[in-house]
Amino acid sequence: MVRSSSFRFYSIQEDKHLITVSGICKSFKVAKRTSGVGNAVKALFRREYSEVAALNDISFSIAPGEIVGYIGPNGAGKSTTIKVMSGILVPDQGTCTIMGYTPWLDRVAYVKNIGVVFGQRSQLWWDVPVIDSFDLLRDIYNVPEAEYRSNLKLLAETLDLEDIIRTPVRQLSLGQRMRCEIAASLLHNPSILFLDEPTIGLDAVSKIAVRQFITRINKEKGVTVILTTHDMNDIEALAQRILLIGKGSLLYDGDLTTLRERYVEDSQSDSPSIEDIIVRMYKEYQIT
Ligand SMILES: Nc1ncnc2c1ncn2[C@@H]1O[C@H](COP(=O)(O)OP(=O)(O)OP(=O)(O)O)[C@@H](O)[C@H]1O
Numbered sequence: 001m002v003r004s005s006s007f008r009f010y011s012i013q014e015d016k017h018l019i020t021v022s023g024i025c026k027s028f029k030v031a032k033r034t035s036g037v038g039n040a041v042k043a044l045f046r047r048e049y050s051e052v053a054a055l056n057d058i059s060f061s062i063a064p065g066e067i068v069g070y071i072g073p074n075g076a077g078k079s080t081t082i083k084v085m086s087g088i089l090v091p092d093q094g095t096c097t098i099m100g101y102t103p104w105l106d107r108v109a110y111v112k113n114i115g116v117v118f119g120q121r122s123q124l125w126w127d128v129p130v131i132d133s134f135d136l137l138r139d140i141y142n143v144p145e146a147e148y149r150s151n152l153k154l155l156a157e158t159l160d161l162e163d164i165i166r167t168p169v170r171q172l173s174l175g176q177r178m179r180c181e182i183a184a185s186l187l188h189n190p191s192i193l194f195l196d197e198p199t200i201g202l203d204a205v206s207k208i209a210v211r212q213f214i215t216r217i218n219k220e221k222g223v224t225v226i227l228t229t230h231d232m233n234d235i236e237a238l239a240q241r242i243l244l245i246g247k248g249s250l251l252y253d254g255d256l257t258t259l260r261e262r263y264v265e266d267s268q269s270d271s272p273s274i275e276d277i278i279v280r281m282y283k284e285y286q287i288t
Pocket residue numbers: 028029030052053054072073074075076077078079080081
């Protein structure tokens with residue numbers, strides 16, 4: 001039984017799926033840009049819009065304790081899905097139930113159960129020492145002091161933060177900042193962690209450290225992880241299951257071994273690299 005901070009009880013036995021996404025569609029309205037001064041003046045009076053279909057009927061379920069790799073080429077719809085699942089975006093159609101909550105409707109209670117890391121965006125305050133951001137997050141999430149202290153100690157030890165925790169965020173390297181971002185997302189003991197490109201721009205050593213840490217919190221704390229990445233080594237090291245999205249549609253949902261078996265026959269090698277397999281999939285589904 002997982003107890004949410006809003007004193008709602010969520011029983012894993014009640015539903016073997018922690019996350020159920022069903023028929024999600026999301027489009028963005030984008031202003032058409034035309035070249036030339038005349039067109040720019042016209043656009044001041046009458047702006048034309050086009051629609052970008054980012055997600056088209058996306059459905060999947062995720063069980064507690066899974067690590068799922070959500071992959072696809074640039075612009076496929078990965079971040080949009082993560083934003084819908086974390087309650088940042090409201091879909092045009094479809095349902096999403098996570099731990100009994102609809103993320104965009106029950107946002108305040110729901111976010112206490114999730115951690116989110118966007119590799120390209122920071123949740124830390126740029127000009128203040130990392131520890132000040134952590135303290136602020138403690139207050140935002142209402143984490144009891146003893147729990148906060150013990151989480152902070154564990155995270156600082158395992159993510160090697162002791163030397164950087166008093167440094168302002170703007171003075172950190174990308175790898176140091178990413179370790180702090182991951183710690184920040186876990187201070188309130190979430191059951192689910194959404195990681196959107198958590199290893200982007202990291203050196204090999206930092207990537208391995210982040211992967212080891214994700215494996216550890218999954219094994220030891222049972223945290224369910226949904227990970228988007230373009231680094232296939234992340235997928236190989238972490239994901240028990242892969243969801244492939246292309247042009248807003250879900251194209252594959254299964255494990256790596258099945259995928260390997262499917263592509264090994266056409267491959268020159270007995271054990272094609274995951275990179276080879278993914279390139280073949282992108283070609284097969286014509287999504288690049
Ligand atoms: N706020 C927005 N306004 C307009 N279009 C958007 C917006 N956010 C996303 N899109 C469009 O929706 C589509 C899916 O974008 P999304 O960011 O989800 O892709 P992604 O798979 O995460 O890509 P990448 O791997 O490059 O990060 C793209 O065509 C993108 O241009």
